[in-house]
Amino acid sequence: NAGVTQTPKFQVLKTGQSMTLQCAQDMNHEYMSWYRQDPGMGLRLIHYSVGAGITDQGEVPNGYNVSRSTTEDFPLRLLSAAPSQTSVYFCASSYSRDYYGYTFGSGTRLTVV
Amino acid sequence: KNEVEQSPQNLTAQEGEFITINCSYSVGISALHWLQQHPGGGIVSLFMLSSGKKKHGRLIATINIQEKHSSLHITASHPRDSAVYICAVRSGNYGGSQGNLIFGKGTKLSVKP
Numbered sequence: 001n002a003g004v005t006q007t008p009k010f011q012v013l014k015t016g017q018s019m020t021l022q023c024a025q026d027m028n029h030e031y032m033s034w035y036r037q038d039p040g041m042g043l044r045l046i047h048y049s050v051g052a053g054i055t056d057q058g059e060v061p062n063g064y065n066v067s068r069s070t071t072e073d074f075p076l077r078l079l080s081a082a083p084s085q086t087s088v089y090f091c092a093s094s095y096s097r098d099y100y101g102y103t104f105g106s107g108t109r110l111t112v113v
Numbered sequence: 114k115n116e117v118e119q120s121p122q123n124l125t126a127q128e129g130e131f132i133t134i135n136c137s138y139s140v141g142i143s144a145l146h147w148l149q150q151h152p153g154g155g156i157v158s159l160f161m162l163s164s165g166k167k168k169h170g171r172l173i174a175t176i177n178i179q180e181k182h183s184s185l186h187i188t189a190s191h192p193r194d195s196a197v198y199i200c201a202v203r204s205g206n207y208g209g210s211q212g213n214l215i216f217g218k219g220t221k222l223s224v225k226p
Contacts, residue, residue: 042199043201044216098143098144101160102158104156
């Protein structure tokens, strides 16, 4: 099924652990992005990519790393998890961030204890 | 200071009522998105508009660029419309992340039968 696939849906980490949130799309979208959603706040951009091999920081990049080796995949790495990274994470993609709507993944609920 | 403000934060309506959700923004934009977040957490893109008005089924979105304001209307509301509705703007110049979306905090709509 065409769309954005995020895994895992739920994850519990201990402080200091590392992990990778996976995001894959099969729509040949150039633009991909990661957001976190916290209670009482709007979605905030963590990192984004405008094409394979190109990534850049968003509003809240600290503690996160990304790479874009292929058009399809855009993994988000938590280097050393902290309780402040407890959040719901969404990946989204678009043909282009400028002129098209976005397709969102189903989200990953992450708890850091 | 929030660049994107939505009102109301919470809205309860009876089935069949006409609903309006408002979005005001303070930055120059090139496009505005309306998104729907289901109670299960998934996010769906409803509209992307840069001028005028768009309609899809019972949903209507309008934007006034001069007044920096957009509205989302739902006609003949139904309990299945219960969701969080999120406004997001694409700024042409936002710090070092030009062109990425800035999100409002969302409006939680509950439609009672």
